[in-house]
Amino acid sequence: MQKQLKLPIHKSSIEEAHALIKPFIEQTPVLKSTSINALAGCEIYFKCENFQKIGAFKMRGATYALLQIKANGKGKKVVTHSSGNHAQAVAKAARALDMEAFIVMPRTAPKIKVEGVKALGGKITFCEPNLKAREENMQQIKAREGAIFVPPYDDLDVITGQASAAKELIKEVPNLNTILTPVGGGGLLAGSALAAYYYANNCKVFGAEPEGADDAYRSFKAGELIPQNNPNTIADGLLTSLGDNNFKLILQLVEAILLTSDQEIVKAMRLIWERLKIIVEPSCAVPLAAVLKNKPLFKDQKIGIILSGGNVDLDHYFEKMRPLS
Amino acid sequence: MQKQLKLPIHKSSIEEAHALIKPFIEQTPVLKSTSINALAGCEIYFKCENFQKIGAFKMRGATYALLQIKANGKGKKVVTHSSGNHAQAVAKAARALDMEAFIVMPRTAPKIKVEGVKALGGKITFCEPNLKAREENMQQIKAREGAIFVPPYDDLDVITGQASAAKELIKEVPNLNTILTPVGGGGLLAGSALAAYYYANNCKVFGAEPEGADDAYRSFKAGELIPQNNPNTIADGLLTSLGDNNFKLILQLVEAILLTSDQEIVKAMRLIWERLKIIVEPSCAVPLAAVLKNKPLFKDQKIGIILSGGNVDLDHYFEKMRPLS
Numbered sequence: 001m002q003k004q005l006k007l008p009i010h011k012s013s014i015e016e017a018h019a020l021i022k023p024f025i026e027q028t029p030v031l032k033s034t035s036i037n038a039l040a041g042c043e044i045y046f047k048c049e050n051f052q053k054i055g056a057f058k059m060r061g062a063t064y065a066l067l068q069i070k071a072n073g074k075g076k077k078v079v080t081h082s083s084g085n086h087a088q089a090v091a092k093a094a095r096a097l098d099m100e101a102f103i104v105m106p107r108t109a110p111k112i113k114v115e116g117v118k119a120l121g122g123k124i125t126f127c128e129p130n131l132k133a134r135e136e137n138m139q140q141i142k143a144r145e146g147a148i149f150v151p152p153y154d155d156l157d158v159i160t161g162q163a164s165a166a167k168e169l170i171k172e173v174p175n176l177n178t179i180l181t182p183v184g185g186g187g188l189l190a191g192s193a194l195a196a197y198y199y200a201n202n203c204k205v206f207g208a209e210p211e212g213a214d215d216a217y218r219s220f221k222a223g224e225l226i227p228q229n230n231p232n233t234i235a236d237g238l239l240t241s242l243g244d245n246n247f248k249l250i251l252q253l254v255e256a257i258l259l260t261s262d263q264e265i266v267k268a269m270r271l272i273w274e275r276l277k278i279i280v281e282p283s284c285a286v287p288l289a290a291v292l293k294n295k296p297l298f299k300d301q302k303i304g305i306i307l308s309g310g311n312v313d314l315d316h317y318f319e320k321m322r323p324l325s
Numbered sequence: 326m327q328k329q330l331k332l333p334i335h336k337s338s339i340e341e342a343h344a345l346i347k348p349f350i351e352q353t354p355v356l357k358s359t360s361i362n363a364l365a366g367c368e369i370y371f372k373c374e375n376f377q378k379i380g381a382f383k384m385r386g387a388t389y390a391l392l393q394i395k396a397n398g399k400g401k402k403v404v405t406h407s408s409g410n411h412a413q414a415v416a417k418a419a420r421a422l423d424m425e426a427f428i429v430m431p432r433t434a435p436k437i438k439v440e441g442v443k444a445l446g447g448k449i450t451f452c453e454p455n456l457k458a459r460e461e462n463m464q465q466i467k468a469r470e471g472a473i474f475v476p477p478y479d480d481l482d483v484i485t486g487q488a489s490a491a492k493e494l495i496k497e498v499p500n501l502n503t504i505l506t507p508v509g510g511g512g513l514l515a516g517s518a519l520a521a522y523y524y525a526n527n528c529k530v531f532g533a534e535p536e537g538a539d540d541a542y543r544s545f546k547a548g549e550l551i552p553q554n555n556p557n558t559i560a561d562g563l564l565t566s567l568g569d570n571n572f573k574l575i576l577q578l579v580e581a582i583l584l585t586s587d588q589e590i591v592k593a594m595r596l597i598w599e600r601l602k603i604i605v606e607p608s609c610a611v612p613l614a615a616v617l618k619n620k621p622l623f624k625d626q627k628i629g630i631i632l633s634g635g636n637v638d639l640d641h642y643f644e645k646m647r648p649l650s
Contacts, residue, residue: 029354031376048602050602051356051601051602055602112599234646234649262649263648263649265649266643266646266649270639270643273604273639273642274437274604274639276376277375277376277380277603277604277605277635278602278603278604279598279599279602279603279604280602310602314595314598314599316642316646317598317641317642318591318595321559321591321641323588324559324587324588324590324591
């Protein structure tokens with residue numbers, strides 16, 4: 001018996017979102033590596049959202065959310081809080097759509113992401129690195145400017161936009177057995193699960209999460225939302241707690257959440273850098289780490305992994321090249 | 326009046342080589358970056374040979390050379406000397422064609438390249454890091470094993486194979502005004518110049534070379550081959566002297582050799598890593614450095630750059646992540 005699903009996002013909305021955002025996003029390539037496949041014992045297709053505009057999938061959801069705000073006559077000012085990629089995405093989409101973006105960022109956000117937001121014309125307010133400070137600052141700007149809040153993940157329009165990445169992957173690589181994405185707030189995971197449900201054939205979807213920020217794992221197991229306190233992981237894009245809308249979709253559509261250690265994440269990240277010759281963030285490497293940790297689960301399967309972003313601070317590398325760099 | 330050219334490689338040979346090597350190589354993607362274009366004042370199309378098998382264009386020439394040796398009944402043993410990418414290419418092609426590869430490598434070759442050759446079944450002999458030692462060791466193996474020497478660049482078959490990269494680029498991006506490649510031994514530059522001559526329409530070809538290994542620049546200017554002594558540059562793939570066959574083609578077909586400093590190379594390499602989100606070797610970044618150094622020369626042009634390889638030692642980066650890495 002098929003279970004009765006309650007899905008607040010219809011296939012037609014994903015179709016519409018994808019068509020509307022297409023002029024503003026890249027259709028990113030799919031890469032694979034013979035040597036990674038040999039190591040993993042399965043066939044992995046990497047959807048390279050690190051090549052997306054602003055270097056992350058966040059461009060998809062933010063663009064759709066802003067298009068909806070504009071279409072609904074809600075004005076031209078938007079505000080958000082984000083440690084990085086969502087911030088750049090909102091700034092970039094606002095510029096493309098002739099809107100104004102106010103961005104609240106934790107003062108600990110990676111330099112490359114702060115500079116990215118600045119270069120895109122986003123108006124930055126720095127705050128303490130916790131959710132409370134971020135939300136308070138955002139509310140102040142909202143009140144002062146009359147700006148509309150664009151949530152980083154807990155929003156149906158944002159989730160609908162994120163679904164387009166897995167939709168493209170499924171179209172390019174037919175008959176995937178499994179899709180894995182990292183899970184932080186859950187926008188990419190919920191969107192990918194929706195895309196798999198609507199567009200693929202019996203394709204299971206897994207979330208991959210760092211042990212040091214395992215709220216999705218614990219929430220999924222408990223069947224109720226458990227917020228993340230004091231996250232501690234190298235995967236700096238996955239520190240936030242799962243969103244409410246995201247969790248409801250994930251509970252219905254996702255097979256399981258797989259945990260990985262930071263050491264496993266760094267190892268997987270290095271594999272991606274060395275074998276695929278591409279730059280990805282630590283957060284990106286969590287799904288590959290999960291596959292390598294659970295080889296029997298994925299043996300001989302056709303696997304899709306969404307590489308979420310590539311905005312990593314390269315100072316570490318290039319300071320070694322001083323005085324040249 | 327058109328000058329009378331003496332080209333020892335015909336269009337039909339490039340056609341044949343490309344058709345024969347296709348099953349053994351990748352048709353690599355072409356990437357571009359809005360922000361790099363804005364910075365450079367022109368439109369740059371990067372042909373990503375860092376995504377080529379073994380991570381470098383060298384796979385093309387080595388595969389064609391080995392196919393020819395096999396087709397001509399010269400046996401199944403080959404030998405070469407190389408600081409890295411050519412070595413991996415010969416090892417990989419030998420394995421694919423059921424041949425045996427002996428590789429002489431300088432003991433200073435980057436670890437990642439040595440490991441690559443080993444993993445591909447190449448039989449390594451280490452030697453002192455100079456051309457004399459490399460050639461002596463190679464000759465010994467040639468005599469002992471009856472192996473055929475596959476030169477890294479100074480060879481018409483190798484040059485013919487390398488031409489296929491620019492051929493693909495020209496087909497994918499019509500109406501290029503200029504193509505730039507790095508120049509070490511000159512295989513990629515000579516091959517690309519041939520491809521531009523046969524397949525493009527008025528497309529100029531430039532070589533880009535580090536100041537610390539500027540033999541191509543000096544040779545081109547003098548009109549005679551001047552060998553490179555004591556090269557000193559971060560671009561470790563470009564240390565060798567220009568080959569004789571290569572030089573003859575370059576003199577006839579190439580517009581100019583442009584020099585860049587190591588600092589400019591590292592800056593360009595960082596741009597490629599950060600903006601294109603891909604891993605390239607320092608040698609790869611020399612053409613972009615040359616474009617950025619000579620902006621008026623390329624203003625508003627449509628430029629093709631061949632990114633030659635991505636086999637860079639990542640220990641520098643990941644040792645910063647200890648104890649995780």
